[in-house]
Amino acid sequence: xxxxxxxxxxxxxxxxxxxxxxxxxxxxxxxxxxxxxxxxxxxxxxxxxxxxxxxxxxxxxxxxxxxxxxxxxxxxxxxxxxxxxxxxxxxxxxxxxxxxxxxxxxxxxxxxxxxxxxxxxxxxxxxxxxxxxxxxxxxxxxxxxxxxxxxxxxxxx
Ligand SMILES: [Zn+2]
Numbered sequence: 525x526x527x528x529x530x531x532x533x534x535x536x537x538x539x540x541x542x543x544x545x546x547x548x549x550x551x552x553x554x555x556x557x558x559x560x561x562x563x564x565x566x567x568x569x570x571x572x573x574x575x576x577x578x579x580x581x582x583x584x585x586x587x588x589x590x591x592x593x594x595x596x597x598x599x600x601x602x603x604x605x606x607x608x609x610x611x612x613x614x615x616x617x618x619x620x621x622x623x624x625x626x627x628x629x630x631x632x633x634x635x636x637x638x639x640x641x642x643x644x645x646x647x648x649x650x651x652x653x654x655x656x657x658x659x660x661x662x663x664x665x666x667x668x669x670x671x672x673x674x675x676x677x678x679x680x681x
């Protein structure tokens with residue numbers, strides 16, 4: 525029986541796929557994306573998938589699509605997500621109830637299971653394939669495959 529991948533590695537694998545999905549979702553047909561919280565425009569590969577409610581506060585929102593958007597590194601890292609502007613932009617995009625909606629999804633002692641990770645990995649691989657940019661036949665997520673391949677079967681290709 526094959527050795528099962530450890531949970532942190534599954535999480536890392538899911539994050540690479542999810543992060544690429546978010547950044548490509550937010551990009552235009554030329555692959556350019558505007559930072560969610562400032563006027564900066566960059567290629568999606570230079571952008572980061574930045575959280576509104578950070579992982580340190582709500583593990584249950586790490587992989588929530590409305591809680592994560594393409595941001596520049598300046599806002600995501602150095603301004604810690606630029607949360608004041610982030611809140612304004614969230615309400616513009618999703619309507620006035622979005623902050624309450626995200627807050628209501630915070631859960632104490634939340635844990636993802638192996639099944640959760642496996643399901644989300646399948647879902648986001650599929651979503652990436654459906655984006656259809658730049659070319660459906662060449663999914664870009666191959667660039668982001670975790671490098672430590674030996675401990676579990678690599679099935680991204
Ligand atoms: Zn920015």
